Amino acid sequence: MDLQRINVKFFVENPDGILLTDFIRIFNSWIQASDGEYYDIADYHHVHAGPGVLLIAHEANISIDNTGNRLGLLYNRKQPLSGNNQEKLDFVFRSALEFCRRIEEEPAPQGKIKFGGNEFLFLINDRLLAPNSAATFRAVSPDLEKIAKTLYAGAEFLMDHRNDAREIFAVKVKSLVHFEVLELLHNLQDHGELKKEGSWDTTRSLSK
Amino acid sequence: MTAVESWKQKLAHLMPPDLAREIDIFETQIELRKQGKIDERVFAETRLRRGVYGQRYDNGQRHDGVRVQKLRLPSGGLTKGPETVWDAPGMIRIKIPFGGLNPEQMEVLADLSEEYADGISHVTTRQDIQYHFVHIDDTPSLMRRLAAVGITTREACGNVVRxxxxxxxxxxxxxxxxxxxPYAKACSKFLLGHPDxxxxxxxxKIAFSGCKQHPCGLTSMHDxxxxxxxxxxxxxERRGFEFYVGGGLGAVPYRAQLFNDFLPQEELLPIAQAASRVFARLGEKRNRARARVKFLVANLGIDEFRRMVLEEREKLAADPRWTDYLSRLHEWAEKPLKPGVSLDGSERPAGFDAWYATNVYHQEQPGYVVATVTLPLGDITADQLRALADIAPRFVKDTIxxxxxxxxxxxxxxxxxLPDLYKALCQIGLGEPNAGTIVDVTACPGTDTCKLGIASSRGLARKLRTHLSEASLQLDEAVKGLRIKVSGCFNSCGQHHIADIGFYGISRNVNGYTVPHFQVMLGGKFKDNAGAYGLPVGAVPxxxxxxxxxxxTDRYVRERQRGESFQDFISRIGKKEVKAMLxxxxxxxxxxVDPSYYSDWGDPREFTLTDMGVGECAGEVVSQAQFTLAASERELFEAQIYFDSGDFKKAVLTAYGAMVQAAQGIVKTQHYDISDNEEAILSEFQQRFCDTQLFYDKYAGRQFADYLFKAREALKSRGEIGEDLALRRLQEAQLFIDAAHSCYKxxxxxxSASRASVAGTASPGEG
Structure with a gap:
C-alpha cells in the first residue's frame, strides 16, 4: 500500500486549563515568522470536541485538535509524499513531533504544554485508499510497527485498531514506557543517522 | 490489498447518469484549464456554477498583521479565475433544496468535510452546506460522492437560480x-440547468413559505x-400562491412586490420560467451592482414587469414538467417513525426543560414535535454529523x-x-438550548473565509453568543425572543436587515489607523416573512x-410599553434618540492606550483592509455563447482522447459534434433559443454567419466555415475512417473552434461599438 494523506495526533498530557483560543495567537506568531508557508488560521473552538484551531497550509494542516474530546496536535498531511512508506512515515512523524516541540516551547499563559510521547493516533484520511478494515490494518501494520519500534527505541508498545467502515482508518499506538517528545525526535534522528550510514538518502525532499 | 480504484469507478452504479456526466465534464474542464485551453474568466463562472467558490487570500497573499506575505502555493502561474491562484484553498457550496436531508446524506457530508475540508460542515443562511479550505483538484471526487446520495453542487454559486x-x-x-x-422541490428541479x-x-433566489405571518420562508427578501x-x-377549493418578485437584501435592500395575489399552482413553474426569460433578456449585465432582478422590477415598475412576464408566458411552449408533479403531491406526505405520544409523566433529564422551552415546536399533528439542534454559528463537526445520522433513525424517518x-x-x-433525544444530543455536545433566541446569533463567514469580508462577523457572533448565553437565564422574556444577525460587510449574507438587532462590518480611519467597526441596524423584522428592514443607526467600534x-435591550426592558414590540419601541423612541444612546x-x-480596538474579534492581527479581494458572489458575467464555445473545446478534448486510444471513428464523430456545438454558440449570439437540433443549427449558422460573411476570416475567407460543412458531408458518405483522416478532422475542428472564438470577439x-454610438447619440451635449 502506498501510504498517503497520513495524519498523526499526539495528545496533550495536561489539557486542563488550556484555552484553544491561545493557539490563535501562537499560530499567528508562527505565520509572522514564516515566509508565506501558512495560509490561514481556522478557529472552531466554539464547537464541541471538534477540530479546535487549525493552521492551514498547502502541504499539511496543523491543529490543536479536540476530536474525541482529547486535546492533541494533529498533523494532517494533504499533499502526496514520495519515497517509500518508511520515508513518508519518518517525514510525517518528524514534522508532527517538531510542531509538538515548538508548542511545548511556547510561553503559553497557563504554563508549558506537554505532549505525551508514549501514545499517538495514526490515521489515513482517505476512505478510498484506506478503508477502515482489517485488510487495511494488515497492509499498514508492518510499516507502522517499524516506525513505532524506531520511535520507542525497542520498548514494548501496543497497536489498537477498531474496524468501523464509517470512520477513517485509525490505529492507536501506545507504549508502556513514558516518552517525551524530544526523546522521540532523538530516536528518529538516531535512526535516520544510522540509515544514512547505510542506504537511505535523507537529503532527498519527501514532498512532491 | 487490491489496487485502489477511483471514486468514479467505485460509485459508477450509484450516481444518476446525468449527474455523473456533468461531473465528468467538470473534471475535463479542470484539465483543459490546466492546459490553458479555457479562458480563466469562463472557467471561473464554470466552476462557480458547480459550487466551487473562491476564498479569502486566494489571490496568493495575506497580511500577517505586520506585512503582506506572498503565500507559498506551487501553482506556477495557473489560475482558476481572475486573480485566483489554482492551489489556493476554496469553498464548496452544496445545495440542499428546502434544506431536506436524510441520514445517509448526513453521513456522506460528514465524511467529505473530514477528508477534503477542515472537518466542519457549515449550514448557511440559505439552507446550504458549505465546506472551506478545499482544493479544487479534490472537487470532482467530492461531487461524485455527493451525487451517489442524490446531492448536487450544481448552480450553488454563479449567476443562476440558487x-x-x-x-x-x-x-x-x-x-x-x-x-x-413538493412545490419547492419541483421548482428547484425544473429550474436547475434550465436553458432559460x-x-x-x-x-x-427563490423561497417558499407556508404562511404569511411567520418568518421561516423569508419570502419578502427574495427575488x-x-x-x-x-x-x-x-x-x-384550489391551491395557489401569493406570488412576489423583486425582493433582495444586499447593500440596497428591496422588499418583494406583489406579482399576483393568487397564482394557481399550475402556473407556478411556467411563470417562474417566463420571469427567468424576462430577467435574462432585460436584466442588467454590465453593472453587477445593479443586476439583480429587484432593480429590473424597480426600473420597469411591477405592472410593466408583470405584463412582460405574462406576455412571455403566453409564448412558452407547453412543458409537461409544469404540472406533472401535481398529480404526485400526495406521495410527498412524510410519515413518522413512531406513534405520536405526549410527554406527560416522562422523566426529564437535567437541562431538559430549558432546551424544551426553546428548541421544541409542537406540530400540527398531535403528539409530534419538531426538535431543533442548535449549531453554534451553523457549524457541526464530522463526528457530530455522523452521530446525528445514527441518532436520527432512532426517532424519525428521513425528515431532517x-x-x-x-x-x-x-x-x-x-x-x-424527547428526553431520550435530548440525552443523545447532549452526548455529542449538541444539547444546547436557545434555538431561535437572542443567543442563537446568525452570522455569515465574514473575514474568516470570505473575500469581501470587512469585519469579523463570526468573531463577533462568537463573542455575543458567549456574552448572551452567560446571561440567558436572567434575560427578560421580551429580550430572549429577539434575533441578532451579523454580516461581515454590507452585502448582507448574514441577513442583518431583517434582524431586530443587526450588524454589518465596516471600517473607520481613526488616529491614522483603520479600526474595525460594525454598523448597527435596529428594528428589522424577521417575522411576517422578513416583514421590515432595519435602519442603520450608527457605527460602533x-x-x-x-x-x-x-x-x-436593557432600555427596551425598562421602557417598553405594555405589549410593545421591539420594532415599535425603536420606532417610538426614534433614530435620533437611539443614536444618542450609542x-x-x-x-x-x-x-x-488600548490597542485591542485596532484588531478584530478572534484575530490578533492589527486590523487591515488589505486582504479584501474581488468577490465572486456575482460571478463573472459569461454569456451562453461563451459557455457553448467552452463546451465545444471540451468536446474536442474528448475527441482527442478517442484518437489517442485508437478509436478514430469516435474521434471524428466527436470532433464534428464539437464543431456543431461551436457553431451553436455563435448562433446563440443572435438567436438565443436555437435548439440542439443539428440541422437547425447548421441552417441558422449558414444563414446568419456564412451568407452574411460574419464568420469569414480576413485572410482565409470561408475556409474555416467550410471545414464544418465538409465534415458533415464526409460523415454522410460513410467512408472509411483511418488515422490520417481522423487527425485531419481534429485539426480542422480546432481551427473551426478557433475561428468561432475570433468571430465571437x-x-x-x-x-460595444454600437452601444458606444448609441450612448454618444443619447448625450450629444457631453464633452
Missing part, C-alpha cells in the same frame, strides 16, 4: 395553508417568493432539514421520545458591540 429555500416547518406547521415542500436560467446577469394560499374558484437560522431540525419526533446589545460607545481610544466588439 438553492430554493422553504420553511423548515413546511408540512408540520400549525399555521400553514398547505405543505410547500443560464444567461442571467446576477444570481436569482421570487411564493406563499401558500387557497382560494375557492367556482365552488372548488437545515434552517435559515443555521440549525438543523428533526421533524416528526414523538413527544415522549467592533469591540464595543456587546455593550450595544446590552444597552439597547454615542458613548463610538469613541476609539488612542492606539497606545468580433461580434462583441461590434456590439
Amino acid at each position: 438553492n430554493v429555500t422553504a420553511c423548515p416547518l413546511a408540512g408540520v406547521c400549525k399555521d400553514e395553508v398547505f405543505d410547500v415542500t 436560467t443560464q444567461d442571467f446577469g446576477r444570481k436569482f 421570487m417568493g411564493a406563499i401558500a394560499k387557497k382560494k375557492v374558484v367556482n365552488g372548488e 432539514r437545515t434552517t435559515v437560522e443555521q440549525n438543523l431540525v428533526f421533524r416528526w419526533v414523538s413527544e415522549a421520545d 467592533s469591540k464595543r458591540i456587546p455593550e450595544v446589545v446590552t444597552l439597547v 454615542d458613548g460607545l463610538t469613541k476609539v481610544p488612542p492606539h497606545d 468580433k461580434l462583441s466588439e461590434l456590439q
Whole structure:
C-alpha cells in the first residue's frame, strides 16, 4: 500500500486549563515568522470536541485538535509524499513531533504544554485508499510497527485498531514506557543517522 | 490489498447518469484549464456554477498583521479565475433544496468535510452546506460522492437560480395553508440547468413559505417568493400562491412586490420560467451592482414587469414538467417513525426543560414535535454529523432539514421520545438550548473565509453568543425572543436587515489607523416573512458591540410599553434618540492606550483592509455563447482522447459534434433559443454567419466555415475512417473552434461599438 494523506495526533498530557483560543495567537506568531508557508488560521473552538484551531497550509494542516474530546496536535498531511512508506512515515512523524516541540516551547499563559510521547493516533484520511478494515490494518501494520519500534527505541508498545467502515482508518499506538517528545525526535534522528550510514538518502525532499 | 480504484469507478452504479456526466465534464474542464485551453474568466463562472467558490487570500497573499506575505502555493502561474491562484484553498457550496436531508446524506457530508475540508460542515443562511479550505483538484471526487446520495453542487454559486429555500416547518406547521415542500422541490428541479436560467446577469433566489405571518420562508427578501394560499374558484377549493418578485437584501435592500395575489399552482413553474426569460433578456449585465432582478422590477415598475412576464408566458411552449408533479403531491406526505405520544409523566433529564422551552415546536399533528439542534454559528463537526445520522433513525424517518437560522431540525419526533433525544444530543455536545433566541446569533463567514469580508462577523457572533448565553437565564422574556444577525460587510449574507438587532462590518480611519467597526441596524423584522428592514443607526467600534446589545435591550426592558414590540419601541423612541444612546460607545481610544480596538474579534492581527479581494458572489458575467464555445473545446478534448486510444471513428464523430456545438454558440449570439437540433443549427449558422460573411476570416475567407460543412458531408458518405483522416478532422475542428472564438470577439466588439454610438447619440451635449 502506498501510504498517503497520513495524519498523526499526539495528545496533550495536561489539557486542563488550556484555552484553544491561545493557539490563535501562537499560530499567528508562527505565520509572522514564516515566509508565506501558512495560509490561514481556522478557529472552531466554539464547537464541541471538534477540530479546535487549525493552521492551514498547502502541504499539511496543523491543529490543536479536540476530536474525541482529547486535546492533541494533529498533523494532517494533504499533499502526496514520495519515497517509500518508511520515508513518508519518518517525514510525517518528524514534522508532527517538531510542531509538538515548538508548542511545548511556547510561553503559553497557563504554563508549558506537554505532549505525551508514549501514545499517538495514526490515521489515513482517505476512505478510498484506506478503508477502515482489517485488510487495511494488515497492509499498514508492518510499516507502522517499524516506525513505532524506531520511535520507542525497542520498548514494548501496543497497536489498537477498531474496524468501523464509517470512520477513517485509525490505529492507536501506545507504549508502556513514558516518552517525551524530544526523546522521540532523538530516536528518529538516531535512526535516520544510522540509515544514512547505510542506504537511505535523507537529503532527498519527501514532498512532491 | 487490491489496487485502489477511483471514486468514479467505485460509485459508477450509484450516481444518476446525468449527474455523473456533468461531473465528468467538470473534471475535463479542470484539465483543459490546466492546459490553458479555457479562458480563466469562463472557467471561473464554470466552476462557480458547480459550487466551487473562491476564498479569502486566494489571490496568493495575506497580511500577517505586520506585512503582506506572498503565500507559498506551487501553482506556477495557473489560475482558476481572475486573480485566483489554482492551489489556493476554496469553498464548496452544496445545495440542499428546502434544506431536506436524510441520514445517509448526513453521513456522506460528514465524511467529505473530514477528508477534503477542515472537518466542519457549515449550514448557511440559505439552507446550504458549505465546506472551506478545499482544493479544487479534490472537487470532482467530492461531487461524485455527493451525487451517489442524490446531492448536487450544481448552480450553488454563479449567476443562476440558487438553492430554493422553504420553511423548515413546511408540512408540520400549525399555521400553514398547505405543505410547500413538493412545490419547492419541483421548482428547484425544473429550474436547475434550465436553458432559460443560464444567461442571467446576477444570481436569482427563490423561497417558499407556508404562511404569511411567520418568518421561516423569508419570502419578502427574495427575488421570487411564493406563499401558500387557497382560494375557492367556482365552488372548488384550489391551491395557489401569493406570488412576489423583486425582493433582495444586499447593500440596497428591496422588499418583494406583489406579482399576483393568487397564482394557481399550475402556473407556478411556467411563470417562474417566463420571469427567468424576462430577467435574462432585460436584466442588467454590465453593472453587477445593479443586476439583480429587484432593480429590473424597480426600473420597469411591477405592472410593466408583470405584463412582460405574462406576455412571455403566453409564448412558452407547453412543458409537461409544469404540472406533472401535481398529480404526485400526495406521495410527498412524510410519515413518522413512531406513534405520536405526549410527554406527560416522562422523566426529564437535567437541562431538559430549558432546551424544551426553546428548541421544541409542537406540530400540527398531535403528539409530534419538531426538535431543533442548535449549531453554534451553523457549524457541526464530522463526528457530530455522523452521530446525528445514527441518532436520527432512532426517532424519525428521513425528515431532517437545515434552517435559515443555521440549525438543523428533526421533524416528526414523538413527544415522549424527547428526553431520550435530548440525552443523545447532549452526548455529542449538541444539547444546547436557545434555538431561535437572542443567543442563537446568525452570522455569515465574514473575514474568516470570505473575500469581501470587512469585519469579523463570526468573531463577533462568537463573542455575543458567549456574552448572551452567560446571561440567558436572567434575560427578560421580551429580550430572549429577539434575533441578532451579523454580516461581515454590507452585502448582507448574514441577513442583518431583517434582524431586530443587526450588524454589518465596516471600517473607520481613526488616529491614522483603520479600526474595525460594525454598523448597527435596529428594528428589522424577521417575522411576517422578513416583514421590515432595519435602519442603520450608527457605527460602533467592533469591540464595543456587546455593550450595544446590552444597552439597547436593557432600555427596551425598562421602557417598553405594555405589549410593545421591539420594532415599535425603536420606532417610538426614534433614530435620533437611539443614536444618542450609542454615542458613548463610538469613541476609539488612542492606539497606545488600548490597542485591542485596532484588531478584530478572534484575530490578533492589527486590523487591515488589505486582504479584501474581488468577490465572486456575482460571478463573472459569461454569456451562453461563451459557455457553448467552452463546451465545444471540451468536446474536442474528448475527441482527442478517442484518437489517442485508437478509436478514430469516435474521434471524428466527436470532433464534428464539437464543431456543431461551436457553431451553436455563435448562433446563440443572435438567436438565443436555437435548439440542439443539428440541422437547425447548421441552417441558422449558414444563414446568419456564412451568407452574411460574419464568420469569414480576413485572410482565409470561408475556409474555416467550410471545414464544418465538409465534415458533415464526409460523415454522410460513410467512408472509411483511418488515422490520417481522423487527425485531419481534429485539426480542422480546432481551427473551426478557433475561428468561432475570433468571430465571437468580433461580434462583441461590434456590439460595444454600437452601444458606444448609441450612448454618444443619447448625450450629444457631453464633452
